[in-house]
Amino acid sequence: MSHALALEGLSKRYGSFTAVERVSLDVEQGAFLTLLGPSGSGKTTILMCIAGFVEPSEGAIRLDGRDITPLPPERRDFGMVFQGYALFPHMTVAENVAFPLRVRKMGAAAREAKVRGALDLVQLSAFGDRLPRQLSGGQQQRVALARALVFDPALLLLDEPLSALDKKLRAELQDELKALHRRVGRTFVNVTHDQEEALSLSDRVAILNHGKLIQQGAPAELYERPATRFVADFLGKSNFLQGVVREHLPEGFAIGAGATRVVQRGGVVPALGAPVLLSLRPEKMSLLAEGEAAENVVGGTIASWSYLGAGYALNVETPDFGMLRVTLPTWNAPIAPREGLAVRLGWSASASVPVLDDPA
Structure with a gap:
């Protein structure tokens, strides 16, 4: 089951510096939202607040109407894919994917079935016994996706997941990630500074600058009808x-x-x-x-x-x-x-x- 997410007046300050300023966003169930903006725009801070790794200075984060702002990361039940994959180098692919299930104390038989299903989902069913170092960058990224999805998370959060890949492979993984989103039907929240990636992947894009939400909408709407000079110049x-x-x-x-x-x-x-x-x-x-x-x-x-x-x-x-x-x-x-x-x-x-x- 996918879940709806809402940010209400979210702000984050570090001393006198405001990283995020009163951002409000609604993400529909099953949507693919991308937070897009230049470096320092606040997009990663927002993602870390959603994940529970950063505590907001003001505002609320709601999942299906329930305020989850006080909850620690482990109680939010969100999958997370990091820029550098964050795979355990000493574990096999199957062991990496199984890790969230071990933490949740799932039984061995159910765990193995879940891992097989997750590896099938990312087309790596034949790679379970390999170590991360024996995989290409694109394959490692798929393992990270499988690990983030294996426990059926309420949301999948993606922190610039394709930025470490070369241009050709990045384009291929964009297509695969979009198809994966359609197959699993989960709500995805993605962070990127790559305009083409945002346009290609997303149902909705939220454009940020200096910690503020400048404009949000469907990719075609933002490209064809930008509201400000910044949006028109940044998106294309x-x-x-x-x-x-x-x-x-x-x-x-x-x-x-x-x-x-x-x-x-x-x-x-x-x-x-x-x-x-x-x-x-x-x-x-x-x-x-x-x-x-x-x-x-x-x-x-x-x-x-x-x-x-x-x-x-x-x-x-x-x-x-x-x-x-x-x-x-x-x-x-x-x-x-x-x-x-x-x-x-x-x-x-x-x-x-x-x-x-x-x-x-």
Whole structure:
């Protein structure tokens, strides 16, 4: 059975330093939530508070409505997967997985059946007699997952579980972890600073910065409709168009920046003369052929470019918005990029989204 988790006004202070400030979150039963943020954002502190290893300064942690804040870690019944796996080097794979069951004084027959089931779950049933040093990093991570799940925990907590793996293996383990979550149906709470990992794995993502919850939601919602400059810039890459509202239109408004007019469709319509910041993803822009029209058009010059295999990344210097980044699929790029080439950038009025600027 999966369980629902709630954080209510969670804060953690160390002397005058506030690591976490009044964070409130609801995690639905069976959800995969990722706490995402840069180093020092408070995500690991929150995870350690949930686990019971760190005592909050304020607030409450509830499981299925029950306040578990005072409970020690061993009474919370949560599985935990650490960044460095934390396997016992002198124990075999099967003994490592069985360890939580021994602590709970489960009988030998039931324990062996549970271990077999857990190793089957992570596709390591043939590796029970091996020692951790005889396994690859990815296999060790699977053992850690099996050990965390073998006792049917109320929650599974993951502290940057894939960060020690190389990029290719990390991508493979992401797929496996997502499939594992579907199979076991447990509530997972994951911590990472890797944006792609958060988008790929999660049902919900909570973005943190300086100990505060900035925005939470489904991955697509956060990527397509970031609320602030920080979220737009941290979750992927974004261009920012700063201007002043010059017109109200039937479905939106137009901003001006120097001699450039940009139409925005969607979002709250600000007052005339109000400053506005728009976030525009690089992949939502295109290079226009001669004579080709678009709702928004800006001219510029390619300052630099990179070949990325599947696409080109162009840095285009523009008169009124400075440097804009554009990504194009390689297979149908309308030009062969070169520095100094004059280009026209085009995008739809609904491609951008108004965001709040971050405090200075």
